[in-house]
Amino acid sequence: GAVVSQHPSRVICKSGTSVKIECRSLDFQATTMFWYRQFPKQSLMLMATSNEGSKATYEQGVEKDKFLINHASLTLSTLTVTSAHPEDSSFYICSARGLAGFYGYTFGSGTRLTVV
Amino acid sequence: KNEVEQSPQNLTAQEGEFITINCSYSVGISALHWLQQHPGGGIVSLFMLSSGKKKHGRLIATINIQEKHSSLHITASHPRDSAVYICAVNSNTNAGKSTFGDGTTLTVKP
Numbered sequence: 001g002a003v004v005s006q007h008p009s010r011v012i013c014k015s016g017t018s019v020k021i022e023c024r025s026l027d028f029q030a031t032t033m034f035w036y037r038q039f040p041k042q043s044l045m046l047m048a049t050s051n052e053g054s055k056a057t058y059e060q061g062v063e064k065d066k067f068l069i070n071h072a073s074l075t076l077s078t079l080t081v082t083s084a085h086p087e088d089s090s091f092y093i094c095s096a097r098g099l100a101g102f103y104g105y106t107f108g109s110g111t112r113l114t115v116v
Numbered sequence: 117k118n119e120v121e122q123s124p125q126n127l128t129a130q131e132g133e134f135i136t137i138n139c140s141y142s143v144g145i146s147a148l149h150w151l152q153q154h155p156g157g158g159i160v161s162l163f164m165l166s167s168g169k170k171k172h173g174r175l176i177a178t179i180n181i182q183e184k185h186s187s188l189h190i191t192a193s194h195p196r197d198s199a200v201y202i203c204a205v206n207s208n209t210n211a212g213k214s215t216f217g218d219g220t221t222l223t224v225k226p
Binding site: 009034036043044045046049093095106107108109110 | 159161214219
């Protein structure tokens, strides 16, 4: 079946540094990648949608200059949290949709980011 | 009202009990997912459904498209099943974005 590999699973970084999170589709081509964020005791919420080769579309309230999304190939999308602050500490997860309907909406396993 | 409603919010069971978690949604969907999130945060995709029923080991997921309702069942529950179970739907009108329920926290006691 379709698999999305997300790395790292956990990361701790210092305030002011940048962190990159990767999502790779291992056995299908991910034409669309969705990035979600989950704050403690809250539901997962969509941050942005990216289509391969084009700029990401960000949801209202999500700073595009802070959360850089790159989807340069059909198998890799990255989310970079720039100049991270403690309030960016959260759980980030990607979901990929492929060319064929069957491979739609496969979730990565998530990344727990802690900014100290 | 949320587009995706889960019940119950919290569930405590004794080892061996049959567990049912429910999910109701209010939009037309192309797919529904059941996800499992452990205390460390990592998410495992259990099922993706668009119709009928799926079974994997002790887990069974069903969906009724007409009633906009899905259930996740766990047979012979075990303490290692303790986790948060999340229902997520992909609307057929919003470009495939997922909308998530608030999750059901399951605790299985030995």
